[in-house]
Amino acid sequence: MKFCLKIAQETVDVDVSSLDGKQDTEFTIGEEIYHVRYKAISDSCLHLVVDEKSTEVFVVRGEQEKHIFINGQTFSVQDDDQFPSRPARRRGIEQAPGDVTPPMPSVVVRIMVKEGDLVKQGQGLIVVTAMKMETTLKAPNNGRVIKINTTVDAKVAPGDILVEIEKEEKSQ
Amino acid sequence: MFKKILIANRGEIAVRVMRTCREMDIQTVAVYSEVDAAAAHVLEADEAVLLGESEPSKSYLNIDRIIDTAEKTGADAIHPGYGFLAENPDFAENCESSGINFIGPPSHVIRDLGNKTLARTIMEKAGVPVIPGMLKATTDTALLCQEAEEMGYPVLVKAVSGGGGKGMRVVSAREEMEEACLSAMNEAKKAFGDGSLYLEKCLESPRHVEFQILADRQGNAVHLFERECSIQRRHQKIIEETPSPAMNPSLRKAMGDAAVSAVLASGYVNAGTVEFLLDRSGRFYFLEVNTRLQVEHPITEMTTGIDLVRQQLEIAAGTPLPFKQQDITRRGHAIECRIYAEDPEAGFFPSPGLVLFHQEPSGPGIRNDCGIYSGFEVPMEYDPILSKLVVTAGTREAARMRMIRALESYVILGIRTTIPFLIDVLKSPEFAKGDTYTDFIERHFDNWSQNMEASNLARIAYIVDELTASTKPSAGLKERGCPTPWETLGEWRM
Numbered sequence: 300m301k302f303c304l305k306i307a308q309e310t311v312d313v314d315v316s317s318l319d320g321k322q323d324t325e326f327t328i329g330e331e332i333y334h335v336r337y338k339a340i341s342d343s344c345l346h347l348v349v350d351e352k353s354t355e356v357f358v359v360r361g362e363q364e365k366h367i368f369i370n371g372q373t374f375s376v377q378d379d380d381q382f383p384s385r386p387a388r389r390r391g392i393e394q395a396p397g398d399v400t401p402p403m404p405s406v407v408v409r410i411m412v413k414e415g416d417l418v419k420q421g422q423g424l425i426v427v428t429a430m431k432m433e434t435t436l437k438a439p440n441n442g443r444v445i446k447i448n449t450t451v452d453a454k455v456a457p458g459d460i461l462v463e464i465e466k467e468e469k470s471q
Numbered sequence: 472m473f474k475k476i477l478i479a480n481r482g483e484i485a486v487r488v489m490r491t492c493r494e495m496d497i498q499t500v501a502v503y504s505e506v507d508a509a510a511a512h513v514l515e516a517d518e519a520v521l522l523g524e525s526e527p528s529k530s531y532l533n534i535d536r537i538i539d540t541a542e543k544t545g546a547d548a549i550h551p552g553y554g555f556l557a558e559n560p561d562f563a564e565n566c567e568s569s570g571i572n573f574i575g576p577p578s579h580v581i582r583d584l585g586n587k588t589l590a591r592t593i594m595e596k597a598g599v600p601v602i603p604g605m606l607k608a609t610t611d612t613a614l615l616c617q618e619a620e621e622m623g624y625p626v627l628v629k630a631v632s633g634g635g636g637k638g639m640r641v642v643s644a645r646e647e648m649e650e651a652c653l654s655a656m657n658e659a660k661k662a663f664g665d666g667s668l669y670l671e672k673c674l675e676s677p678r679h680v681e682f683q684i685l686a687d688r689q690g691n692a693v694h695l696f697e698r699e700c701s702i703q704r705r706h707q708k709i710i711e712e713t714p715s716p717a718m719n720p721s722l723r724k725a726m727g728d729a730a731v732s733a734v735l736a737s738g739y740v741n742a743g744t745v746e747f748l749l750d751r752s753g754r755f756y757f758l759e760v761n762t763r764l765q766v767e768h769p770i771t772e773m774t775t776g777i778d779l780v781r782q783q784l785e786i787a788a789g790t791p792l793p794f795k796q797q798d799i800t801r802r803g804h805a806i807e808c809r810i811y812a813e814d815p816e817a818g819f820f821p822s823p824g825l826v827l828f829h830q831e832p833s834g835p836g837i838r839n840d841c842g843i844y845s846g847f848e849v850p851m852e853y854d855p856i857l858s859k860l861v862v863t864a865g866t867r868e869a870a871r872m873r874m875i876r877a878l879e880s881y882v883i884l885g886i887r888t889t890i891p892f893l894i895d896v897l898k899s900p901e902f903a904k905g906d907t908y909t910d911f912i913e914r915h916f917d918n919w920s921q922n923m924e925a926s927n928l929a930r931i932a933y934i935v936d937e938l939t940a941s942t943k944p945s946a947g948l949k950e951r952g953c954p955t956p957w958e959t960l961g962e963w964r965m
Contacts, residue, residue, distance in 0.1 A: 304930045313930050328927045335931055339939035343828050345932060358936040359827040359884045367929045371879035371894045374929035402820050404851050430821035430855040433658050
């Protein structure tokens with residue numbers, strides 16, 4: 300069986316074969332070969348013995364990925380066959396490099412630029428607040444603000460393009 | 472003693488207060504906002520009353536509604552927890568005039584100490600050393616900029632009625648000053664209803680050391696030793712410990728005495744915390760008095776064996792302190808890690824959302840004060856604290872290793888948390904040595920990212936989860952094909 304799994308933008312092929320037709324298996328990940336025995340303990344808990352080292356791991360299914368816990372570290376693992384990557388949320392368009400979007404659901408507090416303004420890379424554009432913390436969204440590059448798609452007090456989410464910035468022409 | 476207490480807070484701290492109430496046979500009333508209808512504190516309380524919409528001003532900050540709820544439910548006291556209305560003198564005053572016991576200091580003391588510049592003046596008079604800075608707050612950014620110019624950068628911009636790092640900014644250059652003031656003012660206005668700011672000189676990598684105090688109505692005051700809280704991000708503590716690695720008996724005596732003088736000078740009653748900054752030469756400066764139960768109070772409880780919430784209730788009910796300074800002893804070392812719904816790889820930006828799975832660590836010396844459960848949706852409206860993991864052990868090193876073990880077995884899936892970051896901090900040689908200063912995170916953990924060593928193991932786990940999907944044992948016995956009691960009972964009658 301072959302899987303194609305992505306963690307933090309890195310996609311790796313994994314090949315699994317059973318040695319005894321049951322839970323005694325061999326995993327080939329890149330150059331590495333792992334001997335794995337396993338048992339499901341509960342809905343979300345698995346017991347793995349990888350190269351004779353025993354580990355308890357936790358796995359739950361999220362919207363587009365599985366969340367996996369191993370010794371205090373968590374991983375988001377995606378299988379492109381199972382969770383085909385979706386286009387940018389809501390607006391359904393690919394996010395362009397000059398677009399400014401909040402990193403999480405939040406509320407707009409202040410808009411510090413207006414359409415037509417020339418902005419410098421790193422300049423503060425919009426202040427959003429979530430969980431009582433304010434964060435300033437900054438310009439990703441030098442350019443002109445061509446569109447502001449939000450207002451103060453609006454609830455916004457990742458993928459919402461709040462400010463569109465057109466790259467400054469070299470000739471200017 | 473009180474018969475019924477309303478807890479004007481949410482999450483882990485509301486749950487923690489209710490636990491002591493239950494142990495003292497006191498009924499509890501939870502209050503909640505729309506988004507918190509199934510929050511942990513609602514489940515823990517004997518009764519729960521909806522305050523209103525999720526916006527804090529319409530729920531947890533709505534003084535009239537809370538007092539009204541206390542009256543309607545017959546609560547004879549209100550515990551404010553920390554944050555929200557805990558340090559709001561108007562709230563305390565409203566309780567006093569409605570004949571409801573406010574579990575905290577009198578409103579005039581909260582007002583005096585909550586005004587950071589007035590507090591500085593009181594401390595100076597009592598002979599407690601203070602940090603050089605402004606003695607009057609203002610909302611005039613031009614004046615703040617001018618003062619900063621005279622003081623010399625870096626300066627600390629602070630909200631006059633601040634706390635918990637809200638409305639506070641370190642400004643290292645003139646260009647950043649105006650935006651920092653505006654942003655701090657706005658944050659402070661929202662969190663505390665007052666946007667006035669003042670400046671303090673920024674000390675170079677100090678330690679944050681605070682003393683827990685208790686003062687009764689009869690005029691007795693004691694301290695319960697120090698807590699070191701130097702590991703901070705955004706001026707908010709994330710790891711606290713006691714004893715402080717920087718402390719020696721004579722310094723502890725001097726600081727403890729100063730904390731008690733600070734308390735007596737302000738007419739303080741109930742539990743409180745006197746915060747100091749300790750510089751590298753061992754000089755200490757008064758920072759502020761937190762007129763509430765602190766987030767990190769459990770480490771003091773774990774090492775002194777004193778339940779601080781119980782003491783708060785006893786003091787509020789008029790009981791004199793049952794111990795004197797020399798009766799208070801402590802044992803071992805305790806560390807607390809705050810587990811926040813934040814992404815430590817993205818500048819600790821909040822990460823609210825649905826908790827898909829939650830399993831707390833257990834074993835010797837572990838306590839977890841927690842406000843979430845599997846299936847709980849962490850709301851974006853409030854502080855992102857999920858739980859406080861506390862360990863105790865005989866020595867600092869044993870406590871450090873125990874905390875690493877506890878963090879490594881604390882499973883929270885679905886939202887990003889600070890757990891992997893905390894593990895790396897605890898494992899760092901600097902933390903192990905006790906070299907903890909308030910700039911620790913910027914200095915050693917700037918641009919931190921998670922260790923990816925276990926990513927192949929994660930890939931294996933993903934696939935094993937697929938392979939076992941059909942054979943997973945679920946909780947309880949399988950229902951499939953089993954007749955229901957209604958089918959098997961037949962002709963029996965109850």
